[in-house]
Amino acid sequence: MSLTHDLHTDDAPEGETIVSVTRVSEPVKVDASRYTDPAWAAVEHEKVWRTTWQLACSLDHVKNPGDVFVYDVGTLSILIVRADDGELRAFQNVCRHRGMxxxxxxxxxxxxxxxxxxxxxxxxxxxxxxxxxxxGFGALRNDDYPLFAASVDSWGPMVFVNPDPACEPLADFLDPVPAEAAWAAIDDFRCKALISIPIEANWKTIIDGFSETYHVQGIHPEMLRMVDDVNSPQVIWDRHGRLTQPYGVASPRLRGGATDQEIWEGFVEVMGGRIGIGEGEDAGECPPVPEGSTLRDVLAQRIRDHFLATEGVDLSRFDTTELMTMEQYNLFPNITVLFFGDMLQVVRAMPGATSDEGSMDIMAFDRVAADAPRRDPITTEMAPGSYSMGLVIDQDVANLERAQKGLHAPGLTELTLSGEECRIINLHRNLDRVCGG
Ligand code: FES
Ligand SMILES: [Fe+2]
Known part of the structure; x- marks a missing residue:
């Protein structure tokens, strides 16, 4: 299967592939067996997880000399160590004696x-x-038995590892994403939690759920009042992609539009915490929108006021667009990074023991004042539905196992994708390249 021809490059600035939501010439097919076949999972284990940069933890997890974080993916286990010289190092988690x-x-x-x-x-x-x-070992020289090194580096507060010690630098792998997201100044985020939710679904089923917003109308209908899920440009680079999605406006799918009061109530229901209104609290009256301003301007100012009052963090450097338009980066193979000026949240999909198992991991960050101390993040596993991660994430989690089960139906040999699902197409295009199509 070759997906290369399906992504159009016309009108693209040099180095970018712009994909408009209507730009595929025909439906794009992907073999469903990629999501269910243990043989395909075995190929991924050899060709993807052993050789690719992947998000392991945060800098907060390994902030002090002597901190050790264990990152497991399939049968691989990597130790990330803050050594006594202050440097981050990574090693395979294996003893050179007999492999413990x-x-x-x-x-x-x-x-x-x-x-x-x-x-x-x-x-x-x-x-x-x-x-x-x-x-008892005769002539055994210490220098012949170092731990097996792996590659480790960080982008902002996120620590990436690659089991291959001779891989390309992380900056080359991530290019151009860090430069594109430089406006968000992500060094000033601290990790508050890394939550792993075991899910009976393939890792691609999980990350695909965070690679398109075509499903907002299906499983997040509450969002239609407060997000434009249709006029949301997407960019595909070589390996990675980005969605840019305006919040604080109604979806064009709502034929009659929405009043400011309805948009306000929708915003509070989905993410009221950003303006200091907790889950289940009454949204109240929409504040007046001054002449020459928009409701997005009003919401952005509420976010700035709330952050200054509660966190002592000045967000005045972020304009309305930076606070009210989400940038969502999809990094090959299994990560999506979501930004607003005040927010950084990462979803990572991990492969499990079989092709029908995986985990959805959420790494949540707080923006802090520059140079604020690092945190001790909560790092834990939680059963699906055992704890609310917020309305939208809860809806996503509830959807995944059912999405996986259907992939086993005998007649369903292919998924059928649209241009709106170009970040899923791009994942498979890259899997073609790495695993062989
Ligand atoms: S000392 Fe590690 S396996 Fe023996
Ligand atoms: Fe979703």
Whole structure:
């Protein structure tokens, strides 16, 4: 299967592929077996997860020397270590003696990485230091047994690893996304939580749910009052993509439009916390919109006022567009990063033990004053539906297992995609490239 021809490049600035929602010439087909076949999952394990940069944790998780974070993907396990020289390093989580995993969970205050089996020990830079009963091995040189290095680097507060120690630099992999998102000054975000939700769905089913907003009309009807899900430009670069979506306006799908009061109520229902109105609280009257302003301007100012009052954070550098228009970046293969000026949230889809299992992980960040100290994020697993992640995310989670089950129907050999789903098309185009189509 080749998807390359389906994305149009006309009118694109150099280096970009602009995909308008109507620009595919015919429906784009993707084999459904990619979502259900264990053989395809095995190919992904070899060709994708072993060789690709992937989001592992936040800088808050490894802020102090001696902090160790365990990142597992399929049968791979990588340790991310803040060493005593202050540098971040990554190693395969394996002992060079007989292959025991060195660490089973995140830890802090480590001065060494010691295997619990026979107690070989490495320093935090991965150098072998101690071998009990060393003489029994004859001539064993420490320098011959460093931990196996992996690649590690960060973008803003997000830590990425690549199991391949000789891979391309992270900055090259992410290009041009960090430059495009530089306006959001993401170094000033701190991670407050990394929540993993096990889901009986393939990782692609999970991330596809965060790669298009065609489904807003289906499973998030409340949003139609407060988001323009139709006039939302998308950009596809080589591996990554972006959606730009205006909030604080009604969807054109609402034929009669919506009044300011309805838009206000919709905004409060979906994301009232951004203006200090908690879930379930009455939205009240829409504030007056001054002459020459829009409701988006009024909402943006409420966000600035709320942040200054509660967090002491000045958002005056962000204009209405930066506070009221979401930028959503989809990074190959399994990550989506959502920005408003006051918000950074990441959704990561992880493969599970079978092609029908995975997890939807949410990394939530708070904007803080510049140079504010790092946090201790909550890092935990939660059953689907056991805790509300907010109206919209709850609706997404509730949808995923059913979306996966249907993919096993005997007649359904292909998914049929539109230009509006170009970020899903682009994922498969890149999987073609990495795994072979
Ligand atoms: S397996 Fe690690 S010390 Fe033996
Ligand atoms: Fe959704």
């Amino acid at each position: 995993q060195l660490c089973s969970e995140h830890d802090s205050g480590r001065t060494e990485l010691r295997c619990p089996f026979h107690r070989w020990s490495w320093d935090l830079q991965g150098r072998l230091r101690e071998v009990p009963s060393r003489k």
